[in-house]
Amino acid sequence: MRAEPAPESVVPAAPVPVVFSWSAGKDSTYGLKTLLADGRYRVVGLLTTLTEGYGRVTMSGVREELLDRQAAELCLPLTKVWIPPACPNQLYEARMEAGLSELRAQGVRHLAFADLFLEDVRAYRERWLAGLDWTGVFPLFGRDTRTLAREMIAWGLRATVVCLDPQVMPPEFAGRAFDAALLEALPPSVDPCGERGEFHTFVLSAPIFRRSIPCHPGEVVQRDGFVYCDLAAD
Numbered sequence: 001m002r003a004e005p006a007p008e009s010v011v012p013a014a015p016v017p018v019v020f021s022w023s024a025g026k027d028s029t030y031g032l033k034t035l036l037a038d039g040r041y042r043v044v045g046l047l048t049t050l051t052e053g054y055g056r057v058t059m060s061g062v063r064e065e066l067l068d069r070q071a072a073e074l075c076l077p078l079t080k081v082w083i084p085p086a087c088p089n090q091l092y093e094a095r096m097e098a099g100l101s102e103l104r105a106q107g108v109r110h111l112a113f114a115d116l117f118l119e120d121v122r123a124y125r126e127r128w129l130a131g132l133d134w135t136g137v138f139p140l141f142g143r144d145t146r147t148l149a150r151e152m153i154a155w156g157l158r159a160t161v162v163c164l165d166p167q168v169m170p171p172e173f174a175g176r177a178f179d180a181a182l183l184e185a186l187p188p189s190v191d192p193c194g195e196r197g198e199f200h201t202f203v204l205s206a207p208i209f210r211r212s213i214p215c216h217p218g219e220v221v222q223r224d225g226f227v228y229c230d231l232a233a234d
Helices: 025-035 066-073 089-104 118-133 146-154 180-185
Strands: 016-021 043-052 078-083 110-114 136-137 158-164 198-207 217-222 226-233
Touching: 016 025, 025 110, 025 146, 025 198, 043 066, 043 089, 043 110, 066 078, 066 226, 078 089, 078 136, 118 136, 146 180
Parallel strands: 016 043, 016 110, 043 078, 110 136
Antiparallel strands: 158 198, 158 226, 217 226
């Protein structure tokens, strides 16, 4: 009898290198945790937009030095994209494209986001990335945000509310810990993860950090329609 040919060995595909669009907040942290556990991808870095003249993360107002501490505790290189205050979208895209070009030279073609349910935001990102021959990755998209918020806390994530919209949340929530008590106290109209921009957080510690980041709340100010709680490193 003629022996049957041996089956072809299946070589698993190498994990795809991906950079995470990093906000310094809870959604990015939990999204990164999710992506690190996904064998299809290999996270090779973080990318963050900061505002020129302020030295702070765009939207949340987190100090650059605290952002740097997070990247160090995650052991991931950080690409910084600098944009001016009130940046027009055309300029934002140009600055982002320049940042992605540097990463593209390193063989990266995938950018991950911690978006949760806003279909129009995801569609915009995918359309813009496709024009650059990049692909978006959305590890948390479609998750129930009430369940997700409680998962983050149970996982061991510690975060502080650093920015909020006072039109939808009481200003005194600025500087509060993102915990079960805060979730219970949120107005019913506010998404538990702040997905519509109701609030932003800074993560002090999480199981994927090597060490926690010691810092303390400082001045609370209202600027450009938002309330910010300044955090300073200890």
